[in-house]
Each structure stands twice: as C-alpha cells, then as structure tokens.
Amino acid sequence: MNQNKFFLRRIRTHFHGGYGGSFHFSPSLQAENMGIPLPKWVTEEIEKDPDLAYTDQWGRRNYEYLSLGCDTLPVLKGRTPVQCYADFMRAFRDNFKHLLGDTIVEIQVGMGPAGELRYPSYPEANGTWKFPGIGAFQCFDKYMLSSLKAAAEAAGKPEWGSTGPTDAGHYNNWPEDTPFFKKEGGGWNTPYGEFFLTWYSQMLLDHGERILSSATSIFDGAGVKISVKVAGIHWHYGTRSHAPELTAGYYNTRYRDGYLPIAQMLARHGAVFNFTCIEMRDHEQPQDALCAPEKLVKQVALATGAAQVPLAGENALPRYDEYAHEQILQASSLNVDGSPVDREMCAFTYLRMNPSLFHPDNWRRFVAFVKKMKEGKGARRCWEEVEREAEQFVHVTQPFIQEAAVALMH
Template structure:
C-alpha cells in the first residue's frame, strides 16, 4: 500500500520509496474522491497519472482504490482527507445524507445508505438530480475514460470503496468516539433509515397476516420492544460491552423483533454492496478484477451475539449469516473478497476483549472457498515484529495447503520506516518467503 497521501507527496519522494520495492508485484493506491472531483461532475486525475506512470516504469502493477470515504478516522491514518466540499455543504439541508447514531451525532466518514437513491446532489450543470450511486458511477466512468489504456494490463484491480476505510460496513467504531474493544454504536437513526425500518416491519406484518399467522405481531406486543435499540448513553455506547446494554445484555437481541432488526440492518448493507458492485461491473465490464474490502472485526467474536460485528453490519445467527450472503453476492459479480487482520494471533490479544482473529479468518476463508470466491488479504495495522510477518506466512500457507490460496496479499504500508535500515531486512525476507512458498 502506498502512503495515504501519495498524491500529495513530492514526486521525487514517492519515486524514492517505489525504488525500494524489490520482489513485490505492485502497489495499492487510494484515489481520493475529493482530490479528483473538486466541483460537481468535473474530474481531474492529474495528481494520479504521474504516479501510475512511475509504477509502470518500474514494472509494478496497480491496485486502484476508488476511495469514496474520508481519511483520518482509522488507526494508522496520519493525514486527513475529507469528502468533497460540495457534498458536506448539503448536510444542513439534508441531514440524512450522513450516518446518525442514537445521540443524533453524524459520522463524516462516508455518505449514508440513505443517500444512495436520494436525488439531491448537483451535476456539472448545477441541477440537483444525482443520487450518491450516480456520483459513484460517474467517478468510476471518469476514471475508466482517463486510464482505459492501462486498465486490465497495468491497473489489474479496482477496489470500490463501500464505506468507512473503504470497507463494506457501517461507521460504528470511528477513532474519534471509540476505543478498543468497545462494541461500537448503531448508525441508523436518520429519518430515512427509520422510515425504511418501519416499512420493513409493515411488510412483514402484512405478509404474516396474508399467510394466516400473527406470531410476529403477537410477540412484538408481548415484548414491548422499541423500534431501534436505544441505550440512551449520550455517546458512551461506542465503548460499552454488549452485556452492559439492554439490547444485548437483557435478551432483546434474541427476541423476534431484535433478530428482525439486526437482519434488516445487515441486509441494508448488503443491498448497498450489490448496488456498488453492479455499477462497477457496468463501467468496467470484465476488463479488470473488482474487489470488495471487508473489515476483520475480531473483538467480541467469542461472545454470544458477536456484537461488534453485528453493529458494523456483519450479523451472524442461526438464520442469517452475513458472510455467507456476502460470498454469494461476490460470486454473482465475480468480485474478490479482501480481508484484513492476517497478522494477528489470538493469544496476543487482550483476554477481556474476547477476540479470535484466527477463528474469524478461518470462518470467512472457508465460506469464500466453498463458493470459489477469490480471497485476498491484508494486515490490519503496520507490522513491527518478526512474529507478525510469520503469522501472515503461516496463514497464507494454511490457505494454500487447504486448496484455496490467497489471490493476493497487500502489505500495509510503504513508508520511510518500512524502508529504514532497522526494518527493511524484515519485510524483504517476508516478501522472499511469500514468493518461495511451495505450490498446492
């Protein structure tokens, strides 16, 4: 991965960093929305063409991340890059454009799902008829037109940003509000999301009535459950643990209404993912690999409801399994699944956090393998120790020995520290070992 601010660095600085890459196949680079569409419908990729050219001259392939999110709210973010100003200026008029938590606080990490079909965004002509999905597609098409001669040859993968940090998830654990291992906070309190949920419940009630059953309606009355999980925490919910909340701790999540809410919440996220993949395929056809990044939310994995995952949109239960549904979606569009936290080991994690990154990796890899969905990996945080590099090697070898090798591993992140005398031998040895791994 290139520096987050690669497009803002002096070219000689970036060239010097690229010259230090030996044995790797290519680079991953964030193409930031706000740097390329400063005004509505007007695209400028002039910051990126020289970088791509430098990579090509060094025989490096390119993974381009079309970054429709902000930079600055994730661990390791050393720069701040916001959404285009013309987007943020609309928030006072249309507050539903950004995710909203229980306390009415907005997330600025990315646009909400509520913006996907809202025709409120200006076009180049100044007419406010574009939806968020229209804007994403316009950006993809402009990128395609700018770099069509390189797409599929030098630019070998397009990762489509689908949420915070480019990941398909809700912004439930932004660093400005959250500390590990808090479960995070639901992001569905804007007016449109609430109305969508009411419509969802009404449809279920109508369907049950039509089929001669009113069990859902009866349980709803007996349980007296509020429409949304409501902790009334004044911002403390991000850092609470599930057993400290009524929704998870008092059994509401196990009721019919609780399960239905979580299924709706995750289904909305999957719908967004499908909309983005459909637009990407429409623009890029089959000329290049399309990828979707999924967060490795490994904390609270060893708890009953896996609340940190559920709140991010990754609900797993006996009747709804987010990862299985995601794999089917990726299979449908021929997309690659990118997963993180490959450097982590269970025994290194805080016992109180009830983590299991190893179990989560095995679970997601197995689901991808069962459908023959390409599975790529990254480390979640910059690796400082030999043991972390060894963990990646072990996991990559395990995937290979079990018949579904990683399609790619992308190392986070190219920096002065990575190429320093104290570190360069460590990662160079890692690259060499990855290359020498025996075939299946």
C-alpha cells in the first residue's frame, strides 16, 4: 500500500543506442514529494491494529507502507495486502488498457517507501533521520517479530528470535558509534548477525517475489515492461559493515554482495532493475562519511550483468550542469570491468521537470545531453560540437519552453 504504488513512464522520446538496444528517456515530475497518503480505509485498519505499520525498536510507527510482515495475512477486511495490491494493478490495467503498450510502455511497481524495494529505515519526516545517518532496523511490529521467532526456532537458536538488534544505534549515528556496526567485533559480522541480516533481507526479497508474481501475471500480454526501483544508498559504503544498506534491507557488506540476489529475483520475473544516484561522483560527497556512489553503481552494474537483467537508471538529485550530465553518460555506458562490452543501460529517467530545467542555459545543456544519450556509447563527441548542433533546436523550441516553464510555476 504505497503512496506511489506506480510511477508511470510516459515516454517522450524513444532512442536507439549504438548497439541496437532501445533506450528510453523520460523527464520526470517530482512524484515522490507529492505526499499522497495511504488510503483512508487502510489507515483505519492501522488505527485498529498499529502493528500493521513498520515499527522500530523505540515503538515509532511508519505509515509510508504496510509492514511486509503481514503480506499474506487477511488483515485488511479479510484480504491480504498482496491481494489488495493485485486488485489495484488489475483495476489499473482494465481502466488504462487503451494506453498500455503505446503511451504507457513501462510500469514501475512500488515495493516500499517512495516506491523502492527497501524498508523505511531512513525516514526524513519530522527530522527523524538526516543524511548521512545509518538509519534503523524496521522489524519490531508483531508480524515481523513472529516471523523472526519462527526463523530462529528453525535455525535451532530460539534465543535469537525474541527481538531485532538493540545495539545498532539510532537513526543518525555513524557505524563506529554502535556495537552492532563497528568495524572490529561488530555484531553484524557474527553468527547472530549473519542469521538476522539473512532473515531481514530475505523477507524483503520474498516481498518482491510476491508483488512481481502478481504484476507479471496481471500485465502479461499488455505490451509493457515491469520495473522495480532499488535505492542508491551510497553513504558509509566505504565501511566494512555498510550499515545504511543493512538497515534498508540490502545485505551488502565488504564480504557479501547484496545486490546480486535482488538482480536474480528481478531476472526471474523479467523485470527491469531501476537504480538511482547515477549522476553522483564519489568526491562530491562528504568524505568523512565514506560515500562511494560511483563504486556502488559499478557493483550494481556487475550484479545485473551477472544476472542478465536489464539495468535502468535515474539521477537522485536535480542537476542541470554538464559535469553531472557527463557522469550520467559515463555511468549509462556501463563500461565496467567484467561487464559485456556491448551492454548499456536500457533506460534513464531524468529528474526533474520543473521551471529550473527550462532556464535557457539549463535547457541548452539538456538538449545537448539528450543528443549525446541518443548517440549511444559508440559515438560520443565533445560537448562543444554537440551544443552547436543543439542551438537550432533550442531556438525553435523557445516559445514552447517558455510556456512550459510558466505552466510549471502555477
């Protein structure tokens, strides 16, 4: 039950890259900040049973998405959350069937907060979390704890099933501030930590399997691609524990690849792996937080290549400068050691369509950027040459751009 259950890509331009693969490019509105709440009938059920909401160790509830611990339980007036998700997808298909495969060519299926396959471990509402905090585990509602208890008993360690880690710090701690995530002797790298993190991440993978099974069945033959968004959690990536990724449900550490299982799950359903932070460079981020977005994107590229699943991307922050555009071009070409040389991203979503995009200088750079994306990685040219070619298009479109900028300001 996500506030952004679907993000529909309306394709403005359809490119063919240098290797014959289709390349989708779609400017996007800032959908995730629209603040659309859960349906009233769902919040009424949460009021009756607060454990339907994700819960942290301090009892704080999160109402962005229903806890995946109750995915298959008839907690919504006799129906399971997964049944409700399926009903919504089916209704969407029936109401928009005349647009599917033409205007609507891709459906991004929401898997969690902000539509992403993750736990709501770093909620920004009310200042609970601030970058680059490690976040917090979201497994303290009764449904998640019931699953944890069963898993611990099945592993022959019932003492591990009474609660999640209580020594993993608070939302805004750093890894070394906590016993669980610290570099030396941290609980994350113990038999208990391995058990807990395996269970926590598997619950997320199972949730993705259930939702994708419904989605692929419902939209079979509709002429649309199904995609899933995975968060680009790049802060503290340079540490051993990768704490922010762990609290979000990605069991990715210095010693374990947490993105290959996700890619393999998506591959089983023929879904697109959509990843963010494509525009970021390592040195632009706070160095003391050991941020590494470029290394993270490379890891995801390798994982999707190994799983043979298409990789799509988007920028995490609004950027209109050539430096960010160049990074997007580089990342989308997937020039990563170990990846097939003829592989590139299958799609890119440009954030965001707002008045700033239509500022004359930004629009000129944007047009040149689109032209270079269209050419594919086999024919990349210098910015000056492409921008000269783009000037004619900028001149022709000026009246429309001015109209669009005015419309978006209202």
